[in-house]
Amino acid sequence: MVNAKTRSVRVVLGTGGTIAGRAADAADNVGYVAGEVGVGDLLQAVPPLQGLSLEWEQVAQIDSKDMGLAVWKRLAERVAHHLARDEVQGVVITHGTDTLEETAWFLQTVLGPQKPVVMTCAMRPASALVPDGPQNLLDAVIVAGCPGLSGVVAVAAGSIHSAAHVSKVHSYRVEAFDSGDAGPMGSVEEGEIRWFQPLPAPIRVSAVARLKAVLTAPALPGVALVVSHADADGRVVLGLLALNGMEKEPRTRGIVVACTGNGTLHADLAGALEQAHANGVKVVRATRCARGRVVPHAGDRFADSAGLSPVKARLSLSLSLLPDWH
Structure with a gap:
């Protein structure tokens, strides 16, 4: 070396x-x-x-x-x-x-x-x-x-x-x-x-605090990733809520949905997500489309992923739920 x-x-x-x-x-x-x-x-x-x-x-x-x-x-x-x-x-x-x-x-x-x-x-x-x-x-x-x-x-x-x-x-x-x-x-x-593009300006984050929050965490807060599709239903979401009810410390604290199109959801899945939201589970919408993002509009029930893909949105939501995350 x-x-x-x-x-x-x-x-x-x-x-x-x-x-x-x-x-x-x-x-x-x-x-x-x-x-x-x-x-x-x-x-x-x-x-x-x-x-x-x-x-x-x-x-x-x-x-x-x-x-x-x-x-x-x-x-x-x-x-x-x-x-x-x-x-x-x-x-x-x-x-x-x-x-x-x-x-x-x-x-x-x-x-x-x-x-x-x-x-x-x-x-x-x-x-x-x-x-x-x-x-x-x-x-x-x-x-x-x-x-x-x-x-x-x-x-x-x-x-x-x-x-x-x-x-x-x-x-x-x-x-x-x-x-x-x-x-x-x-x-x-x-x-x-x-x-092909100008070099981006450095992004400042609370690196010391964030690294400490990660290093002291025994596990990342549980965030599930589900997909909306034709003939979808809410059983996966309802199952996660049922498991939460059986656990002393609910495992699932967030759900990211890979939505169709511009953040659209099958009605049955949306109903289950409403229940999750009412039970304190954070819900974030991303799109399953390879290109584009969820463009937010007035009246959206759930937050959008700010352009992140479903897997990155899942990770961001999980990190944001860590104690002392800044």
Whole structure:
């Protein structure tokens, strides 16, 4: 591990995922085991990274489908630690693709980093005939060294996406991520960054208080995610309310609904959500549409997600329910 006392140090934190996956057959891009290759070995496999002022640390080694609060705590703590070091220019996180957008939004919401925090990944395992991980990792390290960039971004397949807008939109192709209506922030082309949008101003959050609130929480407050659809009913919601009534401390404190269209709800589901609201459960509407957002209007019964996707809205609502969250 290199520790160069300069302002150009970039720290790479590994959490596992497909980028660190191995399969018995190099032609198999599906039947692999995620999180098999250490982050140090991933860096060694990218020759252009040799000689740079890099440090690495293995925070976790999991398939990102299993991501949860325990790993998020460790990751947030280590990111905050390294960003506080004067010599660190930025942090790169290798991550699985399945929940990358949620981890990116978690870190952005909790830490509001004033330096670049760059999430990267791969859709093919490290053992593939043509892995996409090495190029993504190289591009991410380049972006982490960008002067003036702050906040959490995701870098994959040559594109740079903001934490607020990035979503996984394809189950298999290497171009698996998209930023919806907002579009990508920029791209990495042969080692050079081309920005499509002005760099956003740093977002100030109560990072110390928020990190403490997360680190001291035994679990995130329970927020369920349900979907409105044709022939929907309210049984799932009513079931959650019934469970709440059986528990000393009700588990479900919020519900995010992936609505049809512009936040519309099946009448039967809406009725059940009204009951949940009357019982003190917070209800937030997002849209299940791949593009667009819920545009609020006078008379809305439930709050909208302010443009967040259903999974990010679920996370934001859960964090907002933590004690001492500011």
